[in-house]
Amino acid sequence: MKRILSTPLKICGFLTILLGIAVAILTLGYLIILALYFIGIGLLLYLIDFVLKRNISNKQIFKISQTSLTIVYLLFSAWTYLKWQEHNEITFPKEFSGEAGIIFGIENYPQLPETEFWTKKITIPKNGILITSTKIEEIPNRLQFYIGNEKIRDFKQVDWNPNFEFDCIVSDAKIKAWLFTINGSKQKGAREKITELCNEIGGNKISSSYKSDNSVISTDKKGKYLWLQNKDLTSLPNGLEKLDIYKAILTGNDLTEIPSQVLEISSLQNLIVAGNPIKEFPCKLNKLEKLKSISIAETKISEINCDLSKLDSLEHFDISKNNLNSLPDEIKNVPNLKWLSLNDNSFTNLSFIDKRLENLETLYLYTNKVSELGTETKYLTNLKELLIFDNQIESIPKNIGDLINLQKLEIWNNPIKSISPNISKLTNLRTLRIDDDYLTEKDKENLKSWLPNCGIKYQTRSEK
Numbered sequence: 001m002k003r004i005l006s007t008p009l010k011i012c013g014f015l016t017i018l019l020g021i022a023v024a025i026l027t028l029g030y031l032i033i034l035a036l037y038f039i040g041i042g043l044l045l046y047l048i049d050f051v052l053k054r055n056i057s058n059k060q061i062f063k064i065s066q067t068s069l070t071i072v073y074l075l076f077s078a079w080t081y082l083k084w085q086e087h088n089e090i091t092f093p094k095e096f097s098g099e100a101g102i103i104f105g106i107e108n109y110p111q112l113p114e115t116e117f118w119t120k121k122i123t124i125p126k127n128g129i130l131i132t133s134t135k136i137e138e139i140p141n142r143l144q145f146y147i148g149n150e151k152i153r154d155f156k157q158v159d160w161n162p163n164f165e166f167d168c169i170v171s172d173a174k175i176k177a178w179l180f181t182i183n184g185s186k187q188k189g190a191r192e193k194i195t196e197l198c199n200e201i202g203g204n205k206i207s208s209s210y211k212s213d214n215s216v217i218s219t220d221k222k223g224k225y226l227w228l229q230n231k232d233l234t235s236l237p238n239g240l241e242k243l244d245i246y247k248a249i250l251t252g253n254d255l256t257e258i259p260s261q262v263l264e265i266s267s268l269q270n271l272i273v274a275g276n277p278i279k280e281f282p283c284k285l286n287k288l289e290k291l292k293s294i295s296i297a298e299t300k301i302s303e304i305n306c307d308l309s310k311l312d313s314l315e316h317f318d319i320s321k322n323n324l325n326s327l328p329d330e331i332k333n334v335p336n337l338k339w340l341s342l343n344d345n346s347f348t349n350l351s352f353i354d355k356r357l358e359n360l361e362t363l364y365l366y367t368n369k370v371s372e373l374g375t376e377t378k379y380l381t382n383l384k385e386l387l388i389f390d391n392q393i394e395s396i397p398k399n400i401g402d403l404i405n406l407q408k409l410e411i412w413n414n415p416i417k418s419i420s421p422n423i424s425k426l427t428n429l430r431t432l433r434i435d436d437d438y439l440t441e442k443d444k445e446n447l448k449s450w451l452p453n454c455g456i457k458y459q460t461r462s463e464k
């Protein structure tokens with residue numbers, strides 16, 4: 001033990017190694033990288049001690065070297081610890097609830113206060129929005145929260161998003177912010193203010209220190225498109241009508257309506273706003289004369305009170321995952337509708353189908369509660385693809401023969417017990433996927449003889 005602790009550097013090295021081992025044990029290996037870092041420094045101190053002994057024969061110089069290096073090490077350790085303790089003390093107004101934000105890098109706005117004794121005290125205004133020219137990289141990312149004079153000890157009270165970024169789209173500017181949600185409130189004031197700032201940047205009234213690294217406008221074989229998926233957006237900046245894009249992807253944001261700016265893009269052909277809490281269907285959609293496809297899947301739209309008969313170019317309509325049990329007539333009035341997705345709703349039958357849907361070529365009805373293929377199939381003579389798996393259908397009836405142009409039928413995950421010979425009329429059918437839980441070998445032989453040019457895939461429901 002005496003040899004291990006014979007010099008100041010060895011003592012420091014020994015204590016540092018013990019600290020590393022303690023960190024590894026007490027955190028059950030969670031901070032193993034930090035523990036290895038401490039152990040590595042401890043071993044380095046032993047190595048330095050060894051080098052000093054080998055190269056310094058004068059005891060007085062050796063002692064001075066040991067003392068000097070030990071002091072440097074202790075000062076460095078103290079500075080590192082204090083630097084690690086550096087944090088922001090963020091104080092929200094008393095009884096504040098809602099969305100707050102610190103918006104960084106907006107030039108000509110005040111700097112954040114200087115750090116004093118390793119603490120930067122930041123006070124959020126009453127409206128919850130603090131705009132600063134300080135850059136996000138210039139301040140520590142460790143936080144302590146206060147509401148009024150009371151420290152928040154339950155971090156579940158504050159939902160902190162440290163990585164919010166907003167591309168101004170029509171310019172190359174980007175806005176970075178820290179967003180805070182206090183007590184789970186749904187207010188969106190900070191994000192709305194960020195949109196306003198982008199509009200001011202577009203008007204050359206202010207500027208941001210940040211530029212977009214990767215444009216949200218991409219290009220494929222069809223042309224340019226806007227990609228804004230999963231950005232936590234509540235609104236969009238002005239000027240989108242200047243974009244020559246054919247598609248806008250706004251999936252998975254926090255939009256409560258389809259932004260009016262999108263409805264000004266005259267070149268738009270495809271609009272995807274799925275996965276947003278949109279409540280009302282936009283009647284101004286008729287302005288998009290070139291629109292071919294729209295997806296409003298997984299929204300909060302419960303009714304459509306617009307005349308969609310003027311949407312001559314619209315062919316694809318996705319209104320899946322909306323808990324519908326009936327199809328709005330307005331959708332049926334789309335004159336050239338060819339592709340309709342109603343999957344993951346609550347339809348129990350095909351009664352929603354009438355002559356207005358006779359142009360349909362693709363129908364997605366999977367994951368509903370449909371119990372039978374009703375006679376409404378007579379209106380689907382142009383249908384080429386029917387996905388109706390994951391329902392409650394027990395038989396394929398004789399009216400299946402109505403679907404004379406059908407090429408693909410997915411009807412698996414249904415308890416099919418009988419199949420009408422009229423399925424042989426589907427001479428264009430090339431793919432059939434079906435469960436065989438209740439089908440006999442004779443049923444399978446019949447299917448093979450009825451559909452000689454069709455690839456039939458069987459599966460057992462219990463194995464899925």
